[in-house]
Amino acid sequence: MVSLYEVFGHWFAIFITVATLSYLYEDNPFYKFVEHLYVGTTIGYEIIVQFYDTVKPNLIDRLASPALGASRLVYIGLLVLVLFLFMRYNKNLAWLGRIPIAFVIGIYAGQNVPAVANSDLIAQVQATVEGVRSFAAGDTAGSQFPLWAQYLGVFVLVSGLIAGLVYFFFSIEHKGSIKHISRYGVWVLMVGFGASFGFTVQGRISLAIGRAMQCLGVNESAAQAEAFHSRVVSVVCVVVIFGTIIFLQRRTKKNTPDSASPPTPTG
């Protein structure tokens, strides 16, 4: 059983989708409405979630908890640090804001520097060397590619890695053979950026597909299809929104004096 709340929610989602996409035609009041609605609801949602999931359990509840005893004073110190962040609005006390920021940067650096060095440097080098070593040892049974493709893969991996590093090595002048190697490194980087671009396009199209699926009611259950009438609602939204935009466009043109006419000579 689909509730009335769900039905109106679904219809409103379709309306918002069409109104947002109407910006591709031109800026219009429907898009402006959705834009403001999005910013407002996002900020409202964030404030509530951050208060009830962060500020309340981590600060207010702990300050109010008698079980913590005198250790609650620590949280008063933390509250003072938070208040320091807002001192930037006062010119004379703005320097106090640097203290909590120093804490945040210090904690993040201390936490992330060893973690990133371990996972993105040491483990990556290990994985690269291990991959080449196991291939050299003849361990190719688990691969889904033919042997020549595996040879090519290892060659591209090793040569691309070295060439990419050479491109970023500026202690020697890039001329002669170094120039050619760094040029190859640039090509490897470009292939990497190309792959990123391709995946980004794929991701964006996927998002559009998600909206199209909802507007067309793809994979809805029988009860939902009976209640939502997604395709009819989508067509109505498209007609109403684009019809209004075109009407407003024509009215504006009609009321605007012809800017193309030559200015009237004066004097």
Place this chain on the structure above:
Amino acid sequence: MLDFLTHLDRRWLFLAMTFALVLPLLWPARLPFRVSRMVQDVYDQVEHLPPNSTVLCSIDYDPASQPEIEPFTRAVFRHLLRGGHKMVIITLWDKAPPIVNGLIGDVIEGEYVRGTGFFEGHPHPEYRYGTHYAYLGFKAGKETVIAGLGQNFRQIYPADSRETPLSRLPVMDRISSLRDFPLIINSSAGFPGAKEYVQQVVTRYNLPFVAATTAVSVTDLTPYYPAQIRGLIPGMRGSAEYEQLMGYSGNGIAGLNVLTFGQLLVIASIVLGNVIFFATRRRERLARTQGGA
């Protein structure tokens, strides 16, 4: 013709993309595709779990990434339930709780417990909250939370989303840190997500970890596969492949067919744009040469 193409209003391209996405949805065409090794590895990790395992599912995406990742998340939930495994669900994204509640309501409580949809005619009323699955809710703190989960799970999550202490949830018995899970599954749309799990805990404790990610993040995460991330679901395509492995056609497969047409239009546009660019340049050169003569 060249003048027409050079001055073509870009809105025609948007309209063409609309048709490229809408028409295959109205008249679906099932295009063949192969399951990649990365996706097969995720499936195998779940398939080879010891019986009655308790798996951690970290659902870290928002509505914007739902079309890409949710088909996989639903598929892997069904896979875990089909194997009779237990689930502990968390999220590090503040916009995810409504999504997670929807997933639990639809897949666990709706399909598996009541025996509808994927589990049509096979209800499992014995699968209960607290005993077989638990949702611990959203926790703010991003990678600090992940690092903390690696050290002391119960200090970060003393209670579930319903404020029930973890000590009263049988599904959390013998779970004190991330090392106690035989598998961690992360549906990740960005920060914090799979990359932060790898950096903070997976590499440090050598945890069995698989992830589903948006297409945008694939090139960032691929270097971690297979040494650190043991299986990777790349966007909508990966979701479709996982659905194929599970033996049903959901939003992943429906989306992938449409995605192919969208990609073809983008490729055609890029090729056409380059042809127009070089043709225009050639015409300008010729005009200059003739003008100079």
